[in-house]
Amino acid sequence: MPLLKAITAAxxxxxxxxxxxxxxxxxxxHLSVESAISCSLESEYxxxxxxxxxxxxxxxxxxxxxxxxxxxxxxxxxxxADSGYASEENYTYLEQQEQKAYIKPADHEVRKKKKFKxxxxxxxxxxxxxxxxxxxxxxxxxxxxAYDSHSKTASGYTVTQKNYVCESCSGCPHWDKCFKxxxxxxxxxxxxxxxxxKEKAEQLIASDxxxxxxxxxSIQVEGAFGVLKGDYAFRRFLTGGKHKTQTQFLLLGLAFNxxxxxxxxxxxxxxxxxxxxxxA
Numbered sequence: 001m002p003l004l005k006a007i008t009a010a011x012x013x014x015x016x017x018x019x020x021x022x023x024x025x026x027x028x029x030h031l032s033v034e035s036a037i038s039c040s041l042e043s044e045y046x047x048x049x050x051x052x053x054x055x056x057x058x059x060x061x062x063x064x065x066x067x068x069x070x071x072x073x074x075x076x077x078x079x080x081a082d083s084g085y086a087s088e089e090n091y092t093y094l095e096q097q098e099q100k101a102y103i104k105p106a107d108h109e110v111r112k113k114k115k116f117k118x119x120x121x122x123x124x125x126x127x128x129x130x131x132x133x134x135x136x137x138x139x140x141x142x143x144x145x146a147y148d149s150h151s152k153t154a155s156g157y158t159v160t161q162k163n164y165v166c167e168s169c170s171g172c173p174h175w176d177k178c179f180k181x182x183x184x185x186x187x188x189x190x191x192x193x194x195x196x197x198k199e200k201a202e203q204l205i206a207s208d209x210x211x212x213x214x215x216x217x218s219i220q221v222e223g224a225f226g227v228l229k230g231d232y233a234f235r236r237f238l239t240g241g242k243h244k245t246q247t248q249f250l251l252l253g254l255a256f257n258x259x260x261x262x263x264x265x266x267x268x269x270x271x272x273x274x275x276x277x278x279x280a
């Protein structure tokens with residue numbers, strides 16, 4: 001089987017402002033093209049693993065969270081994850097569960113680049129007239145709402161996309177830079193639900209709480225990954241099948257937790273679930 005791949009997500013139990021903070025982190029490692037194993041940590045301890053027949057992380061988050069919450073009988077207030085878990089389905093699920101989604105949008109890094117910000121032809125940089133429900137292109141033409149289109153994810157979630165068509169692209173001086181489609185006039189589409197969710201997620205990850213929580217995701221989750229792969233030299237699963245693979249990883253997690261308990265006692269971090277931000 002392939003090597004462990006990467007650590008991808010983290011979950012926190014309580015608000016960062018509370019004195020007794022507890023953090024649970026999750027990573028997803030691909031075993032094959034059609035399956036992935038996910039592992040959860042809380043306060044630097046491994047507390048659960050799961051094997052899912054999903055080739056992408058977006059389809060893993062919801063069933064894994066439900067499994068963890070069912071087993072622990074607890075509901076986690078804050079969910080911290082990287083862009084691999086960003087999807088409208090996951091954002092919507094967390095909203096319905098009244099959980100905060102500190103999940104970095106998939107285009108988070110791209111949006112920060114100067115090239116993206118200065119591209120006037122991207123829908124994200126066009127002016128939106130909320131009253132008329134239309135976008136205004138760099139040539140001053142309106143892209144009016146035309147119709148909705150629907151698509152379903154592998155899990156059955158329905159995504160609704162709103163489509164807008166320009167009133168006229170004839171003789172436009174920006175044609176070569178703006179229009180690359182096969183239609184007479186430019187057409188753009190987006191999920192307005194996802195757009196609002198991404199905006200909310202950006203605000204959360206940029207907040208003081210979000211910075212601390214995402215920093216701990218990197219330290220705790222990727223730190224555990226480094227110990228398992230580097231110190232323990234755990235490179236491959238030696239068993240086949242879902243049950244045997246999970247059992248092997250649970251045994252490995254038990255050994256990791258014993259060592260982690262000793263390390264936390266010796267370093268005086270036993271009652272410190274999160275690392276604090278250090279300012280030079």
